[in-house]
Amino acid sequence: MSHEVFNWQINRKMTYWYPEHRPRRQFAGVFDINKCIACQTCSLACKTTWTSGKGQELMFWNSVETKPWGSYPTGWDVKALSLLGPQKWGADEYVGATVFEAAPKGERVLQYQPEDMDWCNVNLGEDECSGMIEKGAYLKIPHAVWFFYLQRICNHCTYPACLAACPRGAIYKRPEDGVVLIDQKNCNGHRECMKACPYKRIFFNVVTGTSEKCIACYPSLESGKSNRCFETCIGKIRLQGWINTPEKAQEDNPVDFLVHIRKVALPLYPQFGTEPNIYYIPPKQADPVFLRQMFGPGVDKAIATYKNAKDDPELLGLLLLQGSSDRIIERFKVKDGTAIGYTAKGAEIVRVPLKEPMYVRPYKDVALDVFRHNVT
């Protein structure tokens, strides 16, 4: 049943269980790791909205992990990478195997099932750095020891491993927005999707007996409003929108601009081959070798571009605009020190200054009969 499909993130054709088919629009997100504060507000927004019922205790559709020591379920990416084994990027394309190509005979995806105790310790490794501080230290970029935060939701992949693995065909991708859903009426709880998802973003509900996952807050998405984890992101690291394939990239589309035009945002573990649709701006402070393992060979250029943002008004403007509205910004423009966000049809949603103004009030306000001071 294997088909040949094109995955632009690895820049080559690969095999997948179903034939290539892209939705009319694809939901996508960009997460700026440099700005994430790991406050877990996104996690609480998600948890209190969708998964606070019985049977969902261990379920975190959204979570933020500290890398390198954090992971939920415990050890998910160490395990996924070691199953796949060391792989190679060529000059223009990924030349290693994807999780579909590396699947053992008779299976659709290279996979493993987490153990009971892996669903525990959701914030394992929080704020723990890569190496030891022994006494005083002086660190410069990139830091000799480091950590960074990795924000995790379902990637709503173009080639979802969960979808490929479901024996009942109960997982599907919505044509109108590319959101991947598990049909809760038809799921029988076999957990093949849990095994297959290399990102381990499928959770099992012990009360209902079904598997559940991030639904990209589609009831919100359908009304043009940001998803809960985007809406509540106080680090203002999250930008939500629609992504095109590279050849159809539009410069005024915020996601396209960051992913395809400036190439500052990169997919997580592109080598898995699922063409995930959440993109990350890699952190300046971390080890570039580790980052290349995680985000592919575009890391160095992405960091260089990001460091240059102060001299790149369009990039700076977009990065300051993101997270300033709870509506989805589908187009943007930066002009005269102001960044403006629009709907697809060009209606203005929000505008922000590239520098917050300073105001000086009158010391003596005669009309109101008051003196204004900074020390009161």
Next chain:
Amino acid sequence: MDSKEKDPKREGTIASYNVSRRDFLKLASTLGFSGLAAGPLVSWLTPAFGQEVPSPLEKYPDRDWEESYRNLFRYDSDFTFLCGPNDTHGCLLKAHVKNGVIASISPTYGYGQSEDVYGNRASARWDPRCCQKGLGMVRRFYGDRRVRGPMVRKGFKEWADKGFPRDPSTGKPPAEFFQNRGKEPFVQVNWDEAFTMVAKGLENIARTYSGPEGANRLKAQGYDEAMIAAMDGAGTRTLKFRGGMPLLGVTRIFAKYRLANGMALLDSYIRGVGPDKALGGRGWDNYSWHTDLPPGHPMVTGQQTVDWDLFTVENSKVIVVWGMNWISTKMPDGHWLTEARLRGTKVVVVAAEYSSTASKADEVIVVRPGTSPALALGMAGIIMKEKLYNEEHVYSKTDLPLLVRTDTWKLLRASDIIKDYKLADLQNFIKVGDPKDFPPPPKTEVMYVPKQLREEWGDFVMWDVIKGKPVVITRDQVGKGFGKAGVGKPALEGEFDVTLVDGKTIKVAPIFALIQQYINNSLDVNTVSEITWAPKEAILSLAREIAANPRSVLLCTGMGPNQFFNSDLKDRAIFLLAALTANIGYAGGNIGSFAGNYRGALFNGLPQWVAENPFDIELDPKKPARPKLYWKSESAHHFDYGDRLLKAGDTTLTGKTHMPNPTKACLWSNRNSILGNAKWHFDVVNNTLPKIEMIATSEWWWSGTCEYSDVVFAVDSWAEMKFPDLYAAVTNPFCQVYPATPLPRILDTRHDMEVAAGIASALAKVTGDNRFADYFKFVQEGKVEAYLQRVINLSQTTKGYNIEKLKADAADGVPALMMNRTYPRVVGWEQAEEDRPWYTKTGRNEFYREEQEFMDSGENIPVHREPIDSTFYEPNVIVGSRQPSMKPKSPADYGIPDSTEDVENRQVRHVVKPWLEVGATQHPLRKNGFKFILHTPKYRHASHTTPTDTDSVAVWQGPFGDPVRRDKRKPFVTEHYLDMNPLDAKELGIEDGDYIYVDGDPQDRPYRGWKPGTENYKVGRMMCRARYYPGTPRGVTRMWHNVYTATFGSVKGHEERPDGLAKNPLTGYQAIFRYGSHQSVSRAWIKPTWETDSLVRKGYFGQAIGKGFEGDIHCAIGAPRESFVKITRAEPGGMDGKGLWEPAAKGLRPTYESAEMKNYLKGAYVS
């Protein structure tokens, strides 16, 4: 799907997590969960839709089920409330209501619409504002630890019901009614009963301790005579009131201080005195109690704190985040830092670890905890030596060129050298006169100084190197005004002869030279590197970078260095660095100290509320009140210190203006810090509480403070407030209103102001004086807007606003802007940009402290002192070579032994030693196996203790969260832990995740008089998990602050409940420790320089300048980050006490790495 509909009604308890391990496994195995079912399941799988669906990637046949998630997402209505914990933010949040219950919470996105009366507007970059703790409130409003109604402790009720019987000679209540405090059940009573009981209690206690008889009783009970004498005969002075951080709800929380003012009526009733002699209660401090006040700020600037709205970081070129975890603790403003960095601001972090803020830094300098004074002085020394300082700033805005007499070590005054010198007539932003003529806000135009104080100050002198003679400098001559002094070039170095009016010639030296002499002789860069652990290159580089960027370096300090005993020295040293480089008062270059939401003076019309004259009440809601202050501020640190004074032998070092009174009744609002999380908590519980006769607490969540209270008033949560209130913050520019909400009260609660009003009305009945009731008339009538509008009209930041408009906007999720002089608010901006003097006697930033208290401490110039406990070396020693200017009193001068062992004497021990000697000394406990500094910073999962026991927030608190508590030793769904360097842990045989005991100095911790084998000691001794934490240096351990402590009840629950939860079976209180807490190893400390009678400083509200004690400005602040501990292994970390903790066993933890983990860390899985 019906069976899968999630119930939107949250239980708010951990019941839903509380599947027992056996049930969980049974359920899991029934459902084939996680590898427990045998064999592959593929054989019985069938496709859901037969063969007609070729690819679910393309389309899906039946999507009707999707409606179920839409139904779940839909809600019936929403409303706005203000989430206001002590977090320095405060967020208007939108609650979504479904079936009458709040189902979820979201940000309002209204901040970008906030405006002031001048049309200035904040941008949408301020949105969104919220955090995980606020969103988690949905499980707290309905939580099982809500206080359900007024509760009274059984023994207290019996005492009250019997009419408060007492020992006739000492006045003490019989022990039987108090010995079970914290151990016995509470009885729910009705509101009238509770109010009456507390009113009668207040009357009885005040009467018992009034007059000469009262004084004799207190003496018989062993109180210090000075404390008794300072009561002036009024028993009401033993009644202690505390609101909480002022900006968190100015009328709500501060209703306690209004009540304290009303106690003057009680005094009048009891002692028969008139309004001229009557005395109210005492009001405890907040900012200084929390150890948030940076005590050196008033020493340098004469006013409370220099700080700025955090978003001014956009104006800086370099920001040095120094001992502050901005990323973790200033969450909604985290983006201003990361965005400034994006815009090119260089971020340098100075920290005792690799912190979350370090991960956002361009440069990180890791230092030894408690060494900030040495680091700052060292950098100042480099700048002085390399002559990188900004001369203009140093000459015109600092005291550094002023001359000091080398005979008396006092500042040289013009009158010393000019016969019949006539004081200058000061005119620069100042009025000198009689305090009774000083106008209150909002008409305060300039600084106001009593004539006598101005005369004490005198005028000052510099040495002009051009003219070669001394020149008089007045307080007016600052900034551009310095030009008028006619000084060619002031001397900064050298020593000069001057002739006094009596003809004697003495040597004088500029302050600059005295400080430089100390630094040169004591703190060269190599020494500073050894002291601080900061690499030499880092110190040199940062010093030069700061000097190279005048007006554009923000020195942003936090609680880290502030919670050490040398906190004032740290401030004075960092200010020196900033002053040398012209980085004070500018939008891009300034000092900031960020801790606590403290600046009540932002609403400087507050006396309208907290000090309305109870003998002259204004009952017309449209007219302003006529304030008269009857209550008196007091530092709660003395209560925490055992209701004692700071002494050196027989000498009392607590200044007269700081004198506390004995504490007999406490009325507290707002959460846990004052008792449940007090420094030296277990000493307070074991040694101080037995002396206190009534504790009445207003709370909406059953805290550790409630555990030890006598009466608990159940108050409204933020979601169900029926009265509006004002809120502001010291880190953002917003004026926010708590909107009254439409949500019906969930339990039998009342508003905080109604509690105060209820007590007052009961007092009216007890005394027959109806003025008590009138004092809260608009509360009883539900018209509190009258009080709020009075505060608004009289506050300089809000005059021009209307409460009705503010309320309506807030209900729409939109705040207003505080109308300080500038947006962003930058303290010192007028001094920097408009050449106003500072609030000091010289009008300049002062680095020399000539007052006797500072001389006696050896701190007339800023020096480095080692921490008082958190050091590997001799504690609290002044590091350096002894300079002629240093004249500290020695232990022998006080008649006390020169011992580092005695903890009490250590506070007043002034011994000077060069680093060469200090480096060879040892902390006295090292010989007993004590090895570790333990510091307790704040963190992202808590704002004080507010959300740490909300299950959905708590599971994120560290690595030991487990919502289903598979290991039943866990006190909760999470538990607390100590971070250790893995190599240190290994040396002690401690594995990652093991349980450990952590012990402080056995002299007095967990409490004075502890005895092994007792229940009290078991409750008080800290047990927690150990986490291998690679980011902390060796010898330095860390525990996040603000977790609920073990209590008698929680320990009983942990040991006796079948589920093992550390939850009090009687009260429901939930601890996050099995035993003890981080407060088991800290204690109360008081430093003599915090309690002077001589320091010149601005008063709390307005522009008047005075001296000595001022609550929250110049008073004791404690040093809660200080402890030196011994760590021993208690139990293995593996499941149920067997073997290794699971993640370590799997090779996923530091030092336990499997081959796969090693490859992963190296990035070896791709090439």
